[in-house]
Amino acid sequence: MNMDYLIIGAGFAGSVMAERLASRCDKKVHIIEKRPHIGGNCYDEVDSSGVLVHRYGPHLFHTENRVVYEYLSGFTQWHNYRHKVVAHVDGRNIAIPFSFTTLYQVFDDVKADVLKAKLIERYGEGNKVSVLELREAEDEELKALGEYVYEKIFVHYTAKQWGIPASEVNPAVLARVPVLTSYDTHYFQDTYQAVPQSGYTRLFETLLDHPNISIALGEDALETLKIIDKQLYYEGERFEGTVIFTGMLDALFDHCYGVLPYRSLDLRFEVCDQEYYQDNAVVNYPNEHEYTRITEFKHIHPVKSPQATILKEYPQNYINGKNIPYYPMPTEDSKEQYERYAALAQEIDNLVLLGRLAEYRYYDMDDIVARALDVFEELT
Ligand SMILES: Cc1cc2nc3c(=O)[nH]c(=O)nc-3n(C[C@H](O)[C@H](O)[C@H](O)COP(=O)(O)OP(=O)(O)OC[C@H]3O[C@@H](n4cnc5c(N)ncnc54)[C@H](O)[C@@H]3O)c2cc1C
Structure with missing residues (x-):
């Protein structure tokens, strides 16, 4: 087997690792991807x-x-x-995150003027305040505004997204939902915002275009990669290189502790x-x-x-x-279940877990790229 690294999955986690190992360390990398294309969910x-x-x-x-x-x-x-992004509420499209722009879309000018003045006085102009904080405001009108945003924009969307009744939506997640004390109608406020000019797939093709990288598409790695007595075997032979696994951790261990939700x-x-x-x-x-x-x-x-x-x-x-x-649906139970799998993985010296599935956590694209760059530094 002429390879130093076996990488399972060609999403950002696997592809960034492959690129770094091949181009920075001259390592031979083989990627196995079960979908018929590279790029993962991107x-x-x-x-x-x-x-x-x-x-x-x-x-x-x-x-x-x-x-x-x-x-x-x-x-x-x-x-x-x-x-x-706009939300369709009471028959019209309104800007979200909720901002001064939205205030004037949903309330008459007099009421919007009052609320705007109160928001500026209490939270300052050009800031973000969470819906949670607004719902807990002492001022009755600000509190009612918090309720409005919660009820009309947030709670039923979240309930639909996670398949739970609105009454079971955890108010703690409201801490992350902002109301903007400005007219900004952009969904994100980050410094860098863009999409790849020729698309994500082209970006991945360029990432993976290196003579040290080979890719097998349409192959489920779990058919050829086995764990026997805490050792990794690939195509029936003991694999001495490092496996970077970006697939589902419960599947790697045959769901021995049950299916992660x-x-x-x-x-x-x-x-x-x-x-x-x-x-x-x-x-x-x-x-x-x-x-x-x-x-x-x-x-x-x-x-x-x-x-x-x-x-x-x-x-x-x-x-x-x-x-x-x-x-991933991280609850106390599922986190504990995941930890049991992670403990099994830790017993295997040459196995690295990386990515939204293997680490059982939601990553935005920039987060997983940053994480892969860090893991590369730790490994080499
Ligand atoms: C609907 C949706 C919208 C999103 N929108 C945004 C956004 O707007 N902005 C943003 O920053 N992030 C967004 N994300 C997050 C983004 O998709 C992730 O950050 C990114 O995909 C994580 O990369 P990854 O490599 O960890 O996982 P993935 O992209 O899922 O890659 C993992 C790969 O491993 C493969 N694999 C798994 N098991 C095996 C196996 N046994 N054998 C072989 N291959 C296997 C899978 O087929 C997959 O291709 C969104 C996610 C979703 C679900």
Whole structure:
């Protein structure tokens, strides 16, 4: 076996590791990817209407991390794109995150003026205040505003997303939902915001274009990679190199402690015979329909086409072997379950766990790239 590293999965976690090991350390790397393409969940392709679509849901790159931005800039040009989202509430589209712009969309000018003045007085202009804080405000009108945002924009969306009743939504997650004390209508406020000019797949092709890297697509690594007596075997032989595993940890250990819970999505694309379907890249539907949002990709990657491609996202339960595990569901129980698997993995010297599945945590793209760069430094 002429390889130093075996990497399972060709998403950002696996691909960044492969690129660093091959180009920085001259290591021989073999990647096994069970899907028929590279890029993991960031994979995109041009569809029948000529629109570049993100096959696993809209992916917007945004970061404060200059190192990550500069690293990726070595593999792609960027299309400057600043994401905006609206929510369909009471029959009209309103800007989110909730800001002064939204205040004047949903309330009459007199009421909006009062609330704006109170928000500035209490939290300052150009800041962020969490919905949680607003709901706990002493001022009755600010408190009512917090309730409004919670009820109209947040709670039913979250309940739909996670498949739980609204009453079971954990108020603690509200701590992360901001209300902006400005007119800013951008969804993210990060310094760097863009999408790869020629798409994510092209970025991954460039990342992986190195003579030391070989890739096998459409292969489930768990058919050839086995653990016997705390040793790794690949294609029946003891593997002495290092395995970087970015797949599901419970699957690696044959689900011996049960299946880890995830939330999945049914992603339904539609090609519409009209130039544009909606005014925005993303419209959220917090309070109606079974889907959570509609994305129109032409707003993200502009192209001239008489047709528009849209994507409706229907959250659904994850069933092992039937659909894709998108979001880990970290509860006290599942974290404990994961830790038991992680303890098994720790007993194997030449096994490294990396990525949203193997580490059982949600990572944005910039976070997983940063994490892979760190793990590379630790390993070498
Ligand atoms: C709907 C959705 C929208 C998102 N939007 C954004 C966004 O706007 N901005 C942002 O920054 N982040 C976003 N993300 C997060 C982003 O997708 C992740 O940060 C990124 O995909 C993590 O990379 P990864 O390599 O850890 O995982 P993945 O991309 O999932 O890659 C893991 C790869 O391993 C492969 N694999 C698993 N098991 C095996 C096996 N046994 N054998 C072979 N191969 C295997 C899988 O097929 C997969 O290709 C979004 C995620 C989702 C689900």
